[in-house]
Amino acid sequence: MIPKSLRYWYRSAFKLLVLIVLLLGVFFRFVALAERPYWHDEVYTLLRASGHTIAEITTQFFNGQLIDRSDLLQFQQITPEKTWLDMIRSLIVEEPHRVPLYCAIVRFWMQTFGNDVAALRALSALFSLCVFPALYWLCIERFAQPLTAWIAMLLLAVSPFHVYYAQEVREYAFWTVTLLVMFAALLRAIRVQTKAAWSLYGLSIAVSLYTMLLSIPLVISHAFYSNKNRRALFWGCSLSIPWLIIVALNLSQAQRMNAWMSRSIPIQALIGDWITNFQFVFLTENLTGRFNLVFASASVLLVFLSIKSLIQHSPKAVWSFVLLLIVPLVLCIALPDLVLGGLRSTNSRYFVPTYLGIQIAVAHWLATRIQSGSHRAYWKFVLLAILTAGVLSCSAQIFQNQISDDKTIAELINRTSNAIVISNEVSDQGGGTIGDILALSHLVRSETRFQLVIQPQVPIIPNQSNIYVYKPLNYLQQTLQQSYQLQPIYKQQLFRLLPK
Secondary structure (H helix, E strand, O other): OOOHHHHHHHHHHHHHHHHHHHHHHHHHHHOOOOOOOOOHHHHHHHHHHHOOOHHHHHHHHOOOOEEEHHHHHHHHOOOOOOOHHHHHHHHHHHOOOOOOHHHHHHHHHHHHHOOOHHHHHHHHHHHHHHHHHHHHHHHHHHHOOHHHHHHHHHHHHOOHHHHHHOOOOOOHHHHHHHHHHHHHHHHHHHHHOOHHHHHHHHHHHHHHHOOOHHHHHHHHHHHHHOOOOHHHHHHHHHOOHHHHHHHHHOHHHHHHHOHHHHOOOOHHHHHHHHHHHHHOOOOOOOOOHHHHHHHHHHHHHHHHHHHHHHHHHOOHHHHHHHHHHHOHHHHHHHHHHHHHOOOHHHOHHHHHHHHHHHHHHHHHHHHHHHHHOOOHHHHHHHHHHHHHHHHHHHHHHHHHOOOOHHHHHHHHHOOOOOOEEEEEEOOOOOOOOHHHHHHHOOOOOOOOEEEEEEOOOOOOOOOOOOEEEEOOOHHHHHHHHOOEEEEEEEOOOEEEEEEO
16 A cells, blocks of 8 residues: 555646656757758648649759759748649649648638748647647547546657657648547547537548548548548548549659659568657667667667557447557558568658557556556656667757758858759659759858759850859760769769860
């Protein structure tokens, strides 16, 4: 029997732990938002929200003429010439697989606060804060156990995976919120059986589907969980039919944009990426060698024991619900890669619901052990160790995020005044370096100019000494080497063009 005074001390210590970890989680999401430069995918978000297309950029600028840095930046900004309809059109004609809700929110945010990198990343960070109440609601609805909810929030607060995507101008933080609300709304609707609750659930389905099409397998799984939700499920899905028709009509374009996902990689490399991504939920992914194997094995064991305990000691309605988060995207993405080949599953961001389910399972396992199991002090130590690993990982991530190839390349280019950057693209529809070129335009000096071409074009080289070649395709590199020296400066990504 634990003395009353000691129980009070434990409760006070746990409340302090919750407060400290949650505050650290908020800090990690908002610190150094502008230090990590935009990368390829993020500038595509700016491009779509601004209502521009890749074809417009290539037609106007990829012709071998010298253009200013500002010419590239204008395609990543809100202008009066481009309307909300242009934003929708941009997605339809070039990325129909990307649904428009998040881009619409980003466009509104850009109109209100501008397109400064810190301002735009703050939007994702704010969405990531909304994850906490949504996760708490889901855990209370499913487990009716506050300790599970609090531990789940703590795990998510200092998860390096969630912190990383809370600082990216992409839809993943917002998608996380929509998923948690959708699953919690389903449980509440089943519990209270009111029209308002079912309406909220149906609306949450539509919002999630208009955020990411990868919500489709999860929505389908709900039909197998309960037969009481069919009507709400139907009308929630029906709201997304217009965009699904657009995807069907433009399927070839969607397939072309995602053709890179079909490239095969060795199975051992595929599984290695799975392990690295899996570990990223709890610990930084930049560990190497023996340490990586040790921590990855510990993470796998932790999750295995958590899911095993959940299935063995919980009613079917409880554990099957958690598996609805974990399993669908594993079956839809990872399994096809394993059987048919491909590298879709190497992208950890596609497994947001899987990782949420895993964290909930771990939180329930630890809460159960701490509350009713033996060796309570041991399980509290395990929880503290996991949280400490997360805090250290997120702290290291602050500095790792400031290191990037493009940032180093821009610093090298910026050493020269009035530099010219030559680069190229595979076709007028992109598919190669255009995202990297747009990202680089944010980092180089204002007087820097670009000279861009589409394969197999070769630019007429100006008679200047401050010329760089950025990520040249093989044809361009070989052609330039016939008349010039290409001096490698950085990782075969940046060359200095010198006379022979």
